[in-house]
Amino acid sequence: MCMPSSSSPRWWSMFDPRTSYGRIYLCLLALRCFSALFGYGYIHPDEWMQSGETYFWLSLANSDAQLTWEWQPNHALRSLSVLLMQYVAVEPMLKIRRLLGGPLTGHSLFLIQRINMLLWSLVLDISIVFFLPPQTTRYVHYLFGISTAATTFLVRPFSNSHEAYLLAFCLLLVANRFKSPTWYQCDRPALPHWGILVGLFAVDGFFMRFTFAIFALPLAAFVFYRHVRLAIQGHPRTALISLSIAITIAIAFFGLRIETETSFYTRLAKMNCMELATFWRTKWVVPPVNALLYNVKTDNVAQHGLHPRWLHAVVNFPMMVGAANCIVVVIQGYLFVRDKVGPSTDIQTAASQEVVEEQEQERKEVERPMDGTTACQVASTSSKPEQACIDEQVAWVDIEATIVALSLWIVVLSLAMLSMSPHQEARFLLALAFPSTIVMAYALQSRFFTHRVRLMRTLCVLHVVQHVVQLVLFSFLHQAAxxxxxxxxxxxxxxxxxxxxxxxxxxxxxxxxxxxxxxxxxxxxxxxxxxxxxxxxxxxxxxxxxxxxxxxxxxxxxxxxxxxxxxxxxxxxxxxxxxxxxxxxxxxxxxxxxxxxxxxxxxxxxxxxxxxxxxxxxxxxxxxxxxxxxxxxxxxxxxxxxxxxxxx
Incomplete structure (x- = not known):
């Protein structure tokens, strides 16, 4: 990745109790751990029936676990290969538990699954440090750390939780890769690595839930647009190589996933003498396609409950991301549209330029390394002076313009498309929690909010109070016995x-x-x-x-x-x-x-x-x-x- 030498502090600084940032983050992390390990709240049956029940039905000898209808071969709506990826740390923890001696208990299985999801949340927290500027990283850690998504839903083994993690990783990777107009000149060896990660996360996200394709649609469109623009600017070979790597890797992972699912469901169908839900009368089983075909039929989703189509926008989205976050997203969206399509005057342009310069200066001061090394000094070590100049310019390109625009598009487009379904549950919008937090984190640093201190404080208090109340409700009370x-x-x-x-x-x-x-x-x-x-x-x-x-x-x-x-x-x-x-x-x-x-x-x-x-x-x-x-x-x-x- 093209990362500025001074933009990313040491990632373990977030765990440093000597700083106020470290202390606040550790408190929020402790709250998340307490909710995960001692929060017996049971939000929805899918919390266990789509994940742990199937995983231990396969892996735990003498288990009385049951295979739910979604995993039956005549439906084949869920992906085994992605479930194994989601539960990647479970088997090592089971081995450690057996080494410690004593019989395996239900409570220990509960803790193992929750710890596994906690580890995923830590990976996301650390990734934020590497991809976002320090000041924005703090805002995201604070706002996201107290949210219902982080403290309650993402520490539970929902399929929606893993979908949300994969979308967050893709958003960070795409925004960071294309934040600069000269992205193709920076860190050429990173092209294969970037393609591998994005291809893997995208395919796994789609196989986890078909709705991932809706959430990731703005990202895919943006990646395609940047490559087309690069080709038009006179670099068709570079654009073709970069795009081909990502597409080829995605196709390879897609084929491997189909092979795994087909093998699993075929054996299961033969064992139980059941029909197999294949793709268009072929021998292949594609679970996300089966899930899509199942959900587009109103008679099917009616068995799970029909809701008004405004429920997502009016109730579920404010509940999942927070009412304060919704207000900020609406304001930021309005300002974004106004700046893009509204008429601009010289005064507006000058004011806008002043804001940009002020934010750039603030960012440089925050990102200045503690040892006094500057980006120019790092760039001067390059063997090629012209390449050093390019590296220096790229290093100071902020990710804000790219990631905020992508986050807004993800929120708006996904909310509109998912609202078309008559079956709407709040957890279906869990993947929007991270993009909306990105928007809020950058917005609270903008002049619009910094010049309205009372509004900003009110929104922050509302954000904390709402999510603490929801934490108590969903983690410690709802079906908690x-x-x-x-x-x-x-x-x-x-x-x-x-x-x-x-x-x-x-x-x-x-x-x-x-x-x-x-x-x-x-x-x-x-x-x-x-x-x-x-x-x-x-x-x-x-x-x-x-x-x-x-x-x-x-x-x-x-x-x-x-x-x-x-x-x-x-x-x-x-x-x-x-x-x-x-x-x-x-x-x-x-x-x-x-x-x-x-x-x-x-x-x-x-x-x-x-x-x-x-x-x-x-x-x-x-x-x-x-x-x-x-x-x-x-x-x-x-x-x-x-x-x-x-x-x-």
Missing amino acids: LLPTVFSIDTSLSRLTRHADPLLERYEHHLLYRTFSVPFHMLPNKGTAMLPHVEQYDSTYSASKLVYMASIACDHTWIYAPTWVVNHLHAEAHSQQTVDLVQVALFPWHLDLDHLAQTWATTNSVPVTEAFAIQKLHVRCKPNESSQHHISAQTQQDPRKSQSHQDL
Whole structure:
């Protein structure tokens, strides 16, 4: 890359607690780590069902993980090869965990996956240091570090999270590569490396989610435009070589991904005697194309929920990137358009030139190396004076004009295209968090905001407050008792003997009712045998049906259900007169937004901590009818005792 010698401070300076920058960054990093390792909030089932459930179904022996419908060969909507790339650090951490000894637990699998995503976030943080000027790097680290995207979504193994990382890497690479009009004269050996990285990230992003193509469309158009412009300027050979490298590498990676997916899904289809979702009646399986064809049908997405088409722009985008960030993006977009298409006067031109010169001077002062070395001194060491002059000029070209324009185009175009779909969830816009932060980071350094101190402070306070509230909501409250419940079940299963008669020693049933999808890969102690038994029942099962099924193996069965539905279970148990449901444990801080009204209604009869919780109910058998007659005959001389038994 063509990087100025003085533009990038040592990357580890961000971890230096002796500076205010280092201290603030470390605090934000600690907050992110705390959210990742101790935030049991369960945002959406796809958090685990599109990633960990499939990964450990393949890699973990004796796992009871389940392959979700998206991974079935007759659908083939997800990419195995990119999932392995996303989970690149999981297998080494599993080996380390085994070396430490002791059985593998559900909680350890949870931590391993979260740490893996934390490592991806650190790679992005360090990349920012290398590609952006120091002052802008600080702004991005502060604004992005406190955002809901960084503290909550990107530390979870969503497919959207990996898509967002890949888009951020592509944006940094493309903007830095083409920031100068003379980019082709700088660092010629970097051409293959640049092509390899961009090609790999672009292909992986597309195979992770087909929406990556929408997010990356402005980047692809910009790369093509710069190469065409270079050819027109009299350098067709250089333009052809550079573009050919990127395209060739992208095609090679694309072919490798198709080969991997075809092999995986073909074996899976043969094992399960299922049809294979191939590409246009060929033998090849292309998951992103299958996903696109599935999502363009309204009947398909209607099964997951239909939303108004304004939801992304009005609700989801402000929630994901922040209301303050939205305001800044709108203002910056207006100023960008005004400067491009509006009439300019001599006064405006002079003022604009003054701003540019002032920002250039500020940037040079910030980027001056601590050892006193200047770019001119570095350039003077070049063996060719004319090349040294070029290097010096290129070194001081700021990335702002390129990366801000690209970020604005990504936000506007992607938001418009994704809003055409009738199925809209906030996490679908996760990839826009980083580009919008780039816009905000540069905007807050501009004269428009620095001359409006009160506005800038208000926006910063709003940004922090909103994202802290959302952090608490999504990381620590939303469906937050389900994972501790699963860990508790796994601990209970680990205490069962593995060598005795399973009908006598492993006869244990755990039934989960009216919760999010259970990530069964976090029950490594269950094994693949029928017993012990762990099942989940959704709203299609009535409380009456659940109590009846639980009564079949009473005394060996536990029900886990949110408090708002427990009263219905007690009523059915009383009606059927076969079992008693006894609360033996409570998993608090469980916020179910889909049933908030029902949950709040229970606070009239139970404490708030119990109302917002999942209860563990032991299903205890009542004496059967013959036992009642036997006890009644023995106690017929004591009516009071008999009545007491009947009441029981």
